[in-house]
Amino acid sequence: MSEEIVKMSEKGQLVVPSEIREQAGFKPSDRFLAVPVEDGVIFKKIELDIDSEYEELSQNIQKRFREEDVDEDVVEDAIEWARDQKA
Structure with missing residues (x-):
């Protein structure tokens, strides 16, 4: 070179x-x-292995939600609330 x-x-x-x-x-x-x-x-x-990092993060979040007993409805409500805040 x-x-x-x-x-x-x-x-x-x-x-x-x-x-x-x-x-x-x-x-x-x-x-x-x-x-x-x-x-x-x-x-x-x-x-950078973005897919691998995303998968690991997703698994950690799911584990934490199970530990804290957060159900899917609560997550959906939180997402809807956050989207409304952007509007």
């Missing part, structure tokens, strides 16, 4: 040169972790 100079836009965006994107296999939907270092920032590509 060769080094290239890039310029930051007024919106704070940096463009990864096409040769680097292709060699690294970066895609537009990829996510990166920005890590500040003494003289700048290092970007590390990361993988």
